[in-house]
Amino acid sequence: MKKMSITLIVNKQEYELYLNPKTLLVEAIRDHIGLTGTKRGCETVSCGACTVMVNDMAVKSCSILAVQCDGMNITTSEGLETNGKLAPIQQGFLHQGSYQCGFCTSGMLMATSALLKENPKPTKDEIKESIEGNICRCTGYNSIVRAVEDVASGKYEEGAL
Amino acid sequence: MTTETKKTEAKKEDQTLTFGLSKSKPIILNTHIPNIDGIAKLTGRATYTFDVKMPGMLYGKILRSPHPHAKILNIDASRALALPGVKGVVTGKDTLGIKQGIWRRYQDLCDEQILTVEKVRYIGEPVAAVAAVTEEIAEAAIDLIDVEYEVLPGVYEPMEAMKKDAPMIHDGVERNINVTRHIEWGDCDEDFEKADYIREDHFFCGGQAHMCMETRCAVASYTPEKRLTFYHSNQSAYYMQALMAGILGMREGDVRCIAQYVGGGFGGKFEMDGAIFCACVLSMKLFRPVKIVYTREEDFIATKRRTPMHYWVRTGVKKDGTFCAREARVVSNGGAYTGMGATALYLTGFFHSFPYVWPSYRYDGYRVYTNTLPTTSMRGFGAPQAMWCSEQQIEWIAKDLGLDPFEMRRKNGHYAGYEVPGQAYIGSCGLDEALTIAKEWVVKKEKGLPKNHAIGYSAAGFMTGGIFNWFDSPYSFSSAVVTVNEDGTVILHVGATEIGQGSNTTMAIICAETLGVRVEDIKVHSGDTDHCPADLGAWGSRQTFMTGNAVIKACEDAKKQMLEFAYARMGGLNVIYDLDIKDRWVHIVARPERGMPWTDLCKFATRGKSGQRIMGRGFYTPHRKGMISPAYSYMMQAVEIELDPETGHLKLIDSLTAHDCGTPINHLGLIGQLEGAFSMAAGYGYLEYMPFEDGKMMNPNLVDYKMIRATEMPETPIAEIDTYEPDGPYGAKEAGEGLTNPTAAAMGNALFRGWGIQMKECPIRPHMIVQALKEKEEKEKEAKAKGTKKGK
Numbered sequence: 001m002k003k004m005s006i007t008l009i010v011n012k013q014e015y016e017l018y019l020n021p022k023t024l025l026v027e028a029i030r031d032h033i034g035l036t037g038t039k040r041g042c043e044t045v046s047c048g049a050c051t052v053m054v055n056d057m058a059v060k061s062c063s064i065l066a067v068q069c070d071g072m073n074i075t076t077s078e079g080l081e082t083n084g085k086l087a088p089i090q091q092g093f094l095h096q097g098s099y100q101c102g103f104c105t106s107g108m109l110m111a112t113s114a115l116l117k118e119n120p121k122p123t124k125d126e127i128k129e130s131i132e133g134n135i136c137r138c139t140g141y142n143s144i145v146r147a148v149e150d151v152a153s154g155k156y157e158e159g160a161l
Numbered sequence: 162m163t164t165e166t167k168k169t170e171a172k173k174e175d176q177t178l179t180f181g182l183s184k185s186k187p188i189i190l191n192t193h194i195p196n197i198d199g200i201a202k203l204t205g206r207a208t209y210t211f212d213v214k215m216p217g218m219l220y221g222k223i224l225r226s227p228h229p230h231a232k233i234l235n236i237d238a239s240r241a242l243a244l245p246g247v248k249g250v251v252t253g254k255d256t257l258g259i260k261q262g263i264w265r266r267y268q269d270l271c272d273e274q275i276l277t278v279e280k281v282r283y284i285g286e287p288v289a290a291v292a293a294v295t296e297e298i299a300e301a302a303i304d305l306i307d308v309e310y311e312v313l314p315g316v317y318e319p320m321e322a323m324k325k326d327a328p329m330i331h332d333g334v335e336r337n338i339n340v341t342r343h344i345e346w347g348d349c350d351e352d353f354e355k356a357d358y359i360r361e362d363h364f365f366c367g368g369q370a371h372m373c374m375e376t377r378c379a380v381a382s383y384t385p386e387k388r389l390t391f392y393h394s395n396q397s398a399y400y401m402q403a404l405m406a407g408i409l410g411m412r413e414g415d416v417r418c419i420a421q422y423v424g425g426g427f428g429g430k431f432e433m434d435g436a437i438f439c440a441c442v443l444s445m446k447l448f449r450p451v452k453i454v455y456t457r458e459e460d461f462i463a464t465k466r467r468t469p470m471h472y473w474v475r476t477g478v479k480k481d482g483t484f485c486a487r488e489a490r491v492v493s494n495g496g497a498y499t500g501m502g503a504t505a506l507y508l509t510g511f512f513h514s515f516p517y518v519w520p521s522y523r524y525d526g527y528r529v530y531t532n533t534l535p536t537t538s539m540r541g542f543g544a545p546q547a548m549w550c551s552e553q554q555i556e557w558i559a560k561d562l563g564l565d566p567f568e569m570r571r572k573n574g575h576y577a578g579y580e581v582p583g584q585a586y587i588g589s590c591g592l593d594e595a596l597t598i599a600k601e602w603v604v605k606k607e608k609g610l611p612k613n614h615a616i617g618y619s620a621a622g623f624m625t626g627g628i629f630n631w632f633d634s635p636y637s638f639s640s641a642v643v644t645v646n647e648d649g650t651v652i653l654h655v656g657a658t659e660i661g662q663g664s665n666t667t668m669a670i671i672c673a674e675t676l677g678v679r680v681e682d683i684k685v686h687s688g689d690t691d692h693c694p695a696d697l698g699a700w701g702s703r704q705t706f707m708t709g710n711a712v713i714k715a716c717e718d719a720k721k722q723m724l725e726f727a728y729a730r731m732g733g734l735n736v737i738y739d740l741d742i743k744d745r746w747v748h749i750v751a752r753p754e755r756g757m758p759w760t761d762l763c764k765f766a767t768r769g770k771s772g773q774r775i776m777g778r779g780f781y782t783p784h785r786k787g788m789i790s791p792a793y794s795y796m797m798q799a800v801e802i803e804l805d806p807e808t809g810h811l812k813l814i815d816s817l818t819a820h821d822c823g824t825p826i827n828h829l830g831l832i833g834q835l836e837g838a839f840s841m842a843a844g845y846g847y848l849e850y851m852p853f854e855d856g857k858m859m860n861p862n863l864v865d866y867k868m869i870r871a872t873e874m875p876e877t878p879i880a881e882i883d884t885y886e887p888d889g890p891y892g893a894k895e896a897g898e899g900l901t902n903p904t905a906a907a908m909g910n911a912l913f914r915g916w917g918i919q920m921k922e923c924p925i926r927p928h929m930i931v932q933a934l935k936e937k938e939e940k941e942k943e944a945k946a947k948g949t950k951k952g953k
Contacts, residue, residue: 030212036208036211036212037204037206038205041374041376042862043457043458046864047374047863077204077205078204078205078206081204090203094196094200094203095193097195097196097199097830097832097833099202100662100663101373101374101375101425101661102198102202102203102207102422102424102661103209103373103374103375103424105202105203106205125872128871128872129871129872131871132870132871132872135374136871137427137837138374138425138833139836140838140840140841141840141870142874142876143832143833143836145871
């Protein structure tokens, strides 16, 4: 297949990529750009480890081609902090212990960040629904829900540690 | 000594001015300390094996057997090698053909070649591996390898495999019986005679996939210096180093294993796997780094799984609920190879007696080879199966005898100071308190239960690391090295492996507490065999206890050296005055205001030692602690479920956990372990079904293999029962696995208490509930009809 040139804006940085059009967004992010914070845990769009934000919406990056995101704004877990200051959602996860092995964490952070952008005061059920597509084998999810509740209640300031 | 008297003793010690003041008052333990690896994981900087890239790295893929049982007649890789981009192919013939296993002490239990030479024994077994410049080319090359098989008859069920005329899976293993285990104390025959009531039941417990989020993956690099370095997603860097050296015929010291960030383990990642072995063999052939990552499907069909077990249980009790005797027999489906199966077979037998006092107990276990995916350890290590059967049967017995199930459990429960005959000594036990807490919750909840809701509960206990040296390690079980820098910072090297359970943080907390500094002063290094001392790694809930004890000893060693300089420096100190360090302040225990800052002491001590860094070393191996483990945790798990009787659909509504882990050390880690264990255990109870047909797993993907998702998870309030384990680091014991044990039985018991049905197979699936309800209804109708006839 003929290679194509596209531009992805990942974490506010523009990347010009020349890639096979069948390249998945997750492959473009991990293998072409080299940001490995985004993980992969399956081949069936079932585990959510590869969730990123595309134009502020949670998207499983193994379910979409990189070329479909040409010119779009993509945020990964590397793009949440600013100059060493953690975003509120990261602080929430840190203080509730909402991760253990950490392999699902990027996806969880992006799924819940997208939820909070759309719905800053979600109910418990809405939080759970927002991560229903993300598997965590370690935590049992409740600590993640607690972290999102903490963030929604305004417990953490933008840019603190 | 009971828990109460121990607490009083500890209090007395507090009041002794010169002795206990600082020692008995930990200030960091069980406070809110976020994971020290947390920020790296939350910002995407943590580099897992999955993320490792090396210059010139090739990508490997594994060709797997499509047959459950077959002889390999010929392998022709010429078409694959001709594909542009393919750099090499290896088969069993490129290896030494050594049969390896993790039970190294017993040669006959070392039965797996990983890259098989002559015969395949399960669908998915590695037959050949390819390295190519891209993963796509490697995958294409796999299809070009021609293998000629002679298909042999297969056998998939242990009951069938034990028959005389069954196909022999391993040469010379009669009736395919891989391991047998026998545990016995007391006189069962005599004690059954004393029983007023005897009950016999058959159960079946299914398998379960570890389903680590990071699939098995490895990057291996062999260089002309004859050194092998590999990154590997595993639970014990030392085991992997030692096993790899053995199977490749190398010296252990020439093999370096790095397991820094590991995406989950759960008991499935401390054995050799195809990814790492094939990557190493390819790299040794090609002198290039090789990376192999399993797909999710490969991770399901070609790693090991929780052991399915057929259980037969016979229990005798007196009318008042006193236990007389229990007898159990287990036939477990071992799959194609031994793995950790021998341990699981022993532990299921031992924990089937838990957490109760049985005057006599007899267990016979048989692990049988079949042509299915091998089985091994998984979180709970045989105990979830044991509890599934035991705790349900005990509930049924209480009902039959009209007794309060909580009080019957309490009456027969373990207690501190109890000795399980010939097996174990119970140093601390919070079962009694757990029963009280759970009972209170259940009684309160059951008063206002909505329609179609019910409560069930189950007790459990678990070990804190294993004692038996089946790996035949010459090293102490755990060790730690602590280095104090001149500026007051501390470097801690431990062999413990951080797999997400928070081991590094726990070790940092123990180190900070013992030295008297803060957690942020400590840098922890783990999971690298070149830099860290040998340690058996993360399995059997052992690290907090065993590595924790080693860390304490290492810190005490360093601290003693430091305090010698403090004594000299503080001049004119009466020898009866004890010095200690707390929160970076070196001081006289009786006069805490007199002292000096930790950083000053570090400077004096370093200069005093002719410029050497202060180093402390610590080792721990449990001795004289029975057959199993140095300490045991106890717990009760209660669940509220909702059932749709029409469809058999089951939902978890609420739960309560009462857990005794000794003294909690890492508070966030503890909560995380308990909540996580609950979700895995509940999944085992009703979702995680692993069907096989003719040796083929039918649902090797995350669409069809169901697990608990966020929306299915109930609230998980936890009552921590604070006991003190005399041998534990600061009194701590197990928290990582025990709670995997009671939950499935608690769900079964909820169905029994709510609807009077007895579930004998797990995971409980909807059709089984519907069927059981139907049978119950029919039985009741029959009984009614009989009753009316009689009445006429």
